[in-house]
Amino acid sequence: MLFLKQVRRDGHLAGLSSRVGAMQRNPELDRLRVSIDNLDTAVICLLAERFKITKRVGILKKERGLPAADPDREVQQIARLREVAEQSELDPEFAEKLLGFIVAEVVRHHEAIASAD
Amino acid sequence: MLFLKQVRRDGHLAGLSSRVGAMQRNPELDRLRVSIDNLDTAVICLLAERFKITKRVGILKKERGLPAADPDREVQQIARLREVAEQSELDPEFAEKLLGFIVAEVVRHHEAIASAD
Numbered sequence: 500m501l502f503l504k505q506v507r508r509d510g511h512l513a514g515l516s517s518r519v520g521a522m523q524r525n526p527e528l529d530r531l532r533v534s535i536d537n538l539d540t541a542v543i544c545l546l547a548e549r550f551k552i553t554k555r556v557g558i559l560k561k562e563r564g565l566p567a568a569d570p571d572r573e574v575q576q577i578a579r580l581r582e583v584a585e586q587s588e589l590d591p592e593f594a595e596k597l598l599g600f601i602v603a604e605v606v607r608h609h610e611a612i613a614s615a616d
Numbered sequence: 617m618l619f620l621k622q623v624r625r626d627g628h629l630a631g632l633s634s635r636v637g638a639m640q641r642n643p644e645l646d647r648l649r650v651s652i653d654n655l656d657t658a659v660i661c662l663l664a665e666r667f668k669i670t671k672r673v674g675i676l677k678k679e680r681g682l683p684a685a686d687p688d689r690e691v692q693q694i695a696r697l698r699e700v701a702e703q704s705e706l707d708p709e710f711a712e713k714l715l716g717f718i719v720a721e722v723v724r725h726h727e728a729i730a731s732a733d
Contacts, residue, residue, distance in 0.1 A: 538662050538669070541658075542662050544704045547706035548704075550707075552655070553652065555648055563642075576656070580660060583660045587661045587664035588668070589660060589663060589664035589667060594660055596717075597717070
């Protein structure tokens with residue numbers, strides 16, 4: 500009884516207890532979801548760094564009067580990422596769509612930088 | 617003259633020479649682009665692993681007769697990723713859109729698994 504009260508008072512133990520409960524319901528699904536969450540955290544952190552760099556690229560392009568879009572660079576990026584995707588057993592079509600999705604966001608940021616006069 | 621021929625015959629040196637040329641054109645832009653490419657490679661590799669895990673989740677759900685979609689889990693994922701995004705200085709709106717983009721692909725995969733009877 501004293502132990503139960505301690506568990507309830509202790510946030511860490513309570514969290515652990517609830518996690519054990521979830522694992523009892525479906526341990527393999529729970530384990531896979533923890534891995535998905537870890538990978539998502541890593542992807543978000545990497546993309547946060549990527550946007551910091553593309554922001555710097557946007558400022559640099561503005562300073563030097565370079566156009567925001569660079570079709571040659573984009574063709575190279577698509578070809579390279581499709582190859583990386585194939586090597587890592589990811590659908591190259593998805594990799595290309597993902598790059599398009601990210602670049603659309605980058606262009607939106609660059610336009611915001613370009614119009615900030 | 618002999619050195620030039622060696623450079624031309626040696627793929628690595630030729631690649632290095634061409635990269636040095638690009639850096640002379642705009643060293644900072646070139647440096648930033650190398651970092652963008654490295655981050656993109658990492659993101660693609662992490663997502664390749666993520667899809668391997670969600671494929672296993674899809675098979676598990678099918679085996680146990682669980683529904684493909686899990687609205688409670690999705691609500692938790694969105695809230696968690698928005699928090700991760702804020703902590704890493706990424707726009708939470710973008711993080712949520714990205715998760716939607718990835719989950720749409722996962723659902724497409726799960727439907728393919730579910731219909732493969």
